[in-house]
Amino acid sequence: MTGFSPTGVPGPAPTPDSSTGRASDFLGGLRLVDEIRALADYIDTARRDLVALRPQDIQERFIPTAADELDAIVQATESATEDIMDCVEALEGLGERLSPADTEILNGAVTRIYEACAFQDITGQRITKVVRTLKNIEERVGAMLATFSVNPALLAGAPPPEDTPAPLPPTHVAAVGDRPEDQALLNGPQHTGAAMGQDDIDALLRGPG
Amino acid sequence: MAVDMNMKILIVDDYKTMLRIIRNLLRQLGFNNIDEAMDGSAALQMLRATGDYGLVISDWNMEPMTGLQLLREVRADAKLKSMPFIMVTAESKSENVIAAKEAGVSNYIVKPFNAETLKAKMQSVIGEF
Numbered sequence: 148m149t150g151f152s153p154t155g156v157p158g159p160a161p162t163p164d165s166s167t168g169r170a171s172d173f174l175g176g177l178r179l180v181d182e183i184r185a186l187a188d189y190i191d192t193a194r195r196d197l198v199a200l201r202p203q204d205i206q207e208r209f210i211p212t213a214a215d216e217l218d219a220i221v222q223a224t225e226s227a228t229e230d231i232m233d234c235v236e237a238l239e240g241l242g243e244r245l246s247p248a249d250t251e252i253l254n255g256a257v258t259r260i261y262e263a264c265a266f267q268d269i270t271g272q273r274i275t276k277v278v279r280t281l282k283n284i285e286e287r288v289g290a291m292l293a294t295f296s297v298n299p300a301l302l303a304g305a306p307p308p309e310d311t312p313a314p315l316p317p318t319h320v321a322a323v324g325d326r327p328e329d330q331a332l333l334n335g336p337q338h339t340g341a342a343m344g345q346d347d348i349d350a351l352l353r354g355p356g
Numbered sequence: 357m358a359v360d361m362n363m364k365i366l367i368v369d370d371y372k373t374m375l376r377i378i379r380n381l382l383r384q385l386g387f388n389n390i391d392e393a394m395d396g397s398a399a400l401q402m403l404r405a406t407g408d409y410g411l412v413i414s415d416w417n418m419e420p421m422t423g424l425q426l427l428r429e430v431r432a433d434a435k436l437k438s439m440p441f442i443m444v445t446a447e448s449k450s451e452n453v454i455a456a457k458e459a460g461v462s463n464y465i466v467k468p469f470n471a472e473t474l475k476a477k478m479q480s481v482i483g484e485f
Contacts, residue, residue, distance in 0.1 A: 232380075261380050264377055267373050267374075332451060333416075333417050334447060343450055345465070
C-alpha cells in the first residue's frame with residue numbers, strides 16, 4: 148500500500164502508525180485549501196458588492212456635492228449676516244435723534260441683534276466639522292477600495308490594477324507653530340450637554356493651579 | 357485706578373463677522389480704539405510693532421497661528437508677557453480651558469456670548485469701567 152500524497156506522487160509504503168498520521172495531515176491540508184478557496188470567494192463577493200454600490204459615486208459625486216452645498220450655506224449666511232449688520236449699524240446711528248429713553252431701548256435691541264449674529268460663526272464652525280467628517284468618509288471609502296483592489300474592470304475579468312490609489316492625506320492642517328497635541332484641542336462647538344457652560348469655565352479658571 | 361477708555365484693544369478672529377460683532381459690542385461699552393487681526397501671526401506682528409495695546413481679545417481656532425499659540429508667544433515675549441489676554445472661543449471642553457489656563461490666559465469666554473459676559477470678563481481683567 149502506498150501513502151497519501153498531496154502531490155499525487157505515491158510515497159513509500161507507510162508503517163501502520165505513520166499511515167494514520169499522513170492521512171490526517173492530508174485531510175487537514177484539503178480542509179485548508181477549501182477554507183482558502185471559500186475566503187477567496189468571500190473576498191470576490193465583497194469586491195463585487197462594493198462595485199455594485201458604485202463607491203466611485205460617493206467619492207466623485209455625492210461627497211463633493213454635499214461639501215459644495217455646505218460651503219454655499221456658509222457663504223449665504225455670512226452674506227446675510229453682513230447685510231443684517233449693515234442695517235443694524237444704520238439703525239444704531241439713528242439713536243442720536245431719539246430721546247434718551249428711546250435710545251436706550253434701541254441700543255438694547257441692537258445689542259441683542261449683534262449677539263444673535265454670532266450664530267454665523269458657530270454654524271460656520273459646525274458646518275466645517277461636517278465637511279471634515281465627509282472628507283474622512285471619502286478617505287475611508289478610498290482606502291477600502293484600495294484594500295479590495297476594487298475596479299469596475301474586475302467584473303469583466305480584467306486583472307486588478309497594480310498601482311492602487313494611495314490614501315488621501317489627513318484633512319486637518321496643523322496650524323504653524325502649534326504643538327502636535329494642540330490639534331486634539333480643536334473640537335469646535337459642542338452640543339448642549341457635552342459642552343461646558345460659562346459658569347463651569349469660570350469655576351475651572353478659578354480653581355487651583 | 358480708572359480704566360483708560362481710550363486704550364488700544366486688539367481683537368483677533370478669522371470670521372470677519374465676529375470681528376465686527378465684537379468691535380460693535382466694544383464700541384457700545386465705550387471703547388473705540390480698536391484694531392483687528394485675522395489670525396495669531398498677524399496679531400503678533402501688530403503687538404510687537406507697537407507694544408501699546410491694553411487688551412487682546414482672541415479667538416482660538418485660526419490658521420496659520422491659533423489663539424493658543426498667540427497666547428504662548430505673548431507670554432514668552434518679555435515686552436508683552438503681562439498683556440491682558442481674553443480667549444473668546446467655541447472650544448468649550450475642559451481640556452481647552454485647562455490648556456489656556458496653563459498658557460496664562462487672563463479670562464475665557466465661550467461662544468456664543470452676550471455683551472454682559474464680555475463686559476464682566478473685561479472688568480475682571482482690566483478693572484471696572
